[in-house]
Amino acid sequence: MIVAELKEFDEIREMIDRYSSVLVVGCDSCVAECAAGGTRETQLLASALKLSYLKDGRRKVITEACIDRQCVDDFIDVIAEQVPDHEAILSLGCGAGVQALARVYQDKPVIPALNTLFIGETVLRGVWTENCLGCGQCKLGYFGAVCPVTRCSKKLMNGPCGGSIGGRCEIDPETPCGWDLIIRRLTAIGEIDRLAEYVPPVNWSTSHSGGPRRVIREDQKP
Amino acid sequence: MKTESLLEKTFEKGTFAVTAECGPPKGSDADILIRKGKSLLGWVDAVNVTDNQTAIVRMSSLAACSILKSLGHEPILQMVTRDRNRIALQSDLFGAYALGIRNVLCLTGDHQSFGNQKEAVGVFDLDSVQLLRTVKDMRDSSVIIGGESIQGNPKFFIGAAENPFADPVDWRVVRLGKKSLAGADFIQTQCIYNMERFRKFMSQARDTGLTDKLYIMAGVTPMKSVGMGRYMATKVAGMDIPDELINRMAKVPKDKQADEGIKIAVETIEQVREIEGVAGVHIMAIEWEDKVPEILKAAGIGARPV
Numbered sequence: 001m002i003v004a005e006l007k008e009f010d011e012i013r014e015m016i017d018r019y020s021s022v023l024v025v026g027c028d029s030c031v032a033e034c035a036a037g038g039t040r041e042t043q044l045l046a047s048a049l050k051l052s053y054l055k056d057g058r059r060k061v062i063t064e065a066c067i068d069r070q071c072v073d074d075f076i077d078v079i080a081e082q083v084p085d086h087e088a089i090l091s092l093g094c095g096a097g098v099q100a101l102a103r104v105y106q107d108k109p110v111i112p113a114l115n116t117l118f119i120g121e122t123v124l125r126g127v128w129t130e131n132c133l134g135c136g137q138c139k140l141g142y143f144g145a146v147c148p149v150t151r152c153s154k155k156l157m158n159g160p161c162g163g164s165i166g167g168r169c170e171i172d173p174e175t176p177c178g179w180d181l182i183i184r185r186l187t188a189i190g191e192i193d194r195l196a197e198y199v200p201p202v203n204w205s206t207s208h209s210g211g212p213r214r215v216i217r218e219d220q221k222p
Numbered sequence: 223m224k225t226e227s228l229l230e231k232t233f234e235k236g237t238f239a240v241t242a243e244c245g246p247p248k249g250s251d252a253d254i255l256i257r258k259g260k261s262l263l264g265w266v267d268a269v270n271v272t273d274n275q276t277a278i279v280r281m282s283s284l285a286a287c288s289i290l291k292s293l294g295h296e297p298i299l300q301m302v303t304r305d306r307n308r309i310a311l312q313s314d315l316f317g318a319y320a321l322g323i324r325n326v327l328c329l330t331g332d333h334q335s336f337g338n339q340k341e342a343v344g345v346f347d348l349d350s351v352q353l354l355r356t357v358k359d360m361r362d363s364s365v366i367i368g369g370e371s372i373q374g375n376p377k378f379f380i381g382a383a384e385n386p387f388a389d390p391v392d393w394r395v396v397r398l399g400k401k402s403l404a405g406a407d408f409i410q411t412q413c414i415y416n417m418e419r420f421r422k423f424m425s426q427a428r429d430t431g432l433t434d435k436l437y438i439m440a441g442v443t444p445m446k447s448v449g450m451g452r453y454m455a456t457k458v459a460g461m462d463i464p465d466e467l468i469n470r471m472a473k474v475p476k477d478k479q480a481d482e483g484i485k486i487a488v489e490t491i492e493q494v495r496e497i498e499g500v501a502g503v504h505i506m507a508i509e510w511e512d513k514v515p516e517i518l519k520a521a522g523i524g525a526r527p528v
Binding site: 153154155156157158159160161162163164165166167170171172177180183195196198199200201202204 | 344347384
């Protein structure tokens with residue numbers, strides 16, 4: 001899923017300050033799972049904004065709504081009737097959600113309330129970690145299902161650097177060394193032999209280095 | 223001889239080789255570099271020119287190599303993959319060879335979060351092993367990445383670094399083997415303070431036949447003070463300084479600690495020289511290059527060229 005975090009309240013308020021009415025729109029998919037932009041967080045943010053403007057004695061229409069998936073047009077339609085009554089949309093979707101709303105409601109400013117961070121997993125309640133960069137050439141099968149592109153801070157493909165100490169990355173003792181994980185995992189599944197081979201330079205053209213990507217599937221078109 | 227490198231020539235003759243690190247200045251003042259370079263002249267077989275080490279912006283390694291060469295040094299161009307993609311790296315390799323540089327040390331580099339440009343993008347298009355293979359393919363097959371042929375192949379003597387003290391420990395010699403296969407001719411190790419662990423590393427390297435394929439140079443860094451020792455032990459990535467050495471430095475009065483650090487460095491050189499498979503010593507006297515001749519003299523290593 002996409003993991004995101006709510007922006008600082010002051011930054012959000014500063015961005016919406018110029019509008020007299022704002023539709024605060026959450027997204028009940030990924031960003032709900034990471035407790036950043038689901039129904040609950042949308043209600044909390046809308047209430048906090050209302051209170052804040054009330055305290056300052058300023059009139060501001062703030063309405064909340066939540067969409068199941070902000071990144072799919074069929075779901076976005078749910079707010080179609082509310083949008084015209086508001087000057088701007090404040091989105092608690094990920095970057096894709098914000099841009100999808102802006103594409104659908106072309107005359108409305110759409111402001112992000114979240115910082116979109118990464119593709120990750122929920123490892124514990126309240127802990128999310130990054131484990132996919134979407135490079136477009138998944139080689140997890142060679143690396144014991146631990147991604148060197150994402151989980152090694154230097155994207156090394158041929159083994160750990162000289163900064164790995166006690167299973168920790170050189171950049172931060174809280175960060176596990178991705179290569180330590182790869183070696184442990186391959187040892188555990190009896191496939192450590194895979195690592196003796198030279199891994200040639202990665203083809204980054206399938207990653208974002210190749211420009212914004214898209215997938216076109218004729219068989220899926222209406 | 224694969225190349226015209228004077229360092230390779232030194233190894234081929236069977237001489238115990240000496241290299242030292244020369245860090246370019248943080249700025250454009252070439253005189254600083256020239257002063258450092260002059261203090262090393264006649265004492266080393268080749269001089270390593272660092273590439274924005276610890277991710278701190280400094281004069282480019284390539285420019286500094288060229289300046290040091292004009293002084294009469296045999297430079298080793300250090301190249302990290304942190305800051306430049308394969309287009310820039312390969313282009314600089316061509317340029318370096320055209321300027322007369324004959325040695326290159328292929329590194330990944332410290333992460334940018336260590337330096338003074340913490341918000342920079344980390345490139346890491348290649349890793350150090352892939353860079354080794356790139357330089358080897360240029361030299362031996364006259365091709366760049368992707369297989370296109372080139373006009374005039376740079377014939378570099380190719381170096382790599384290895385840290386015998388990083389984890390996972392059993393992996394270090396596997397990685398050394400990978401670097402040898404990818405193209406490394408010589409290795410310079412991380413600074414050695416934990417002699418026991420270095421001996422074990424060398425014995426693994428001998429057992430796997432790597433000392434026959436690689437010239438391994440033992441890294442030595444003199445400690446200026448107990449503070450520097452403690453800093454390296456806790457803040458520098460991949461360092462292993464046993465407590466007994468820190469305690470030995472701490473027992474000495476402050477004004478005598480530099481001498482003690484040099485004494486430890488001299489003892490280290492004497493000890494690594496006795497280890498089978500160690501082909502030379504690489505001295506990294508950080509911002510202390512002028513002490514290198516004194517250290518070498520005390521270790522019984524004479525002036526160069528031999």
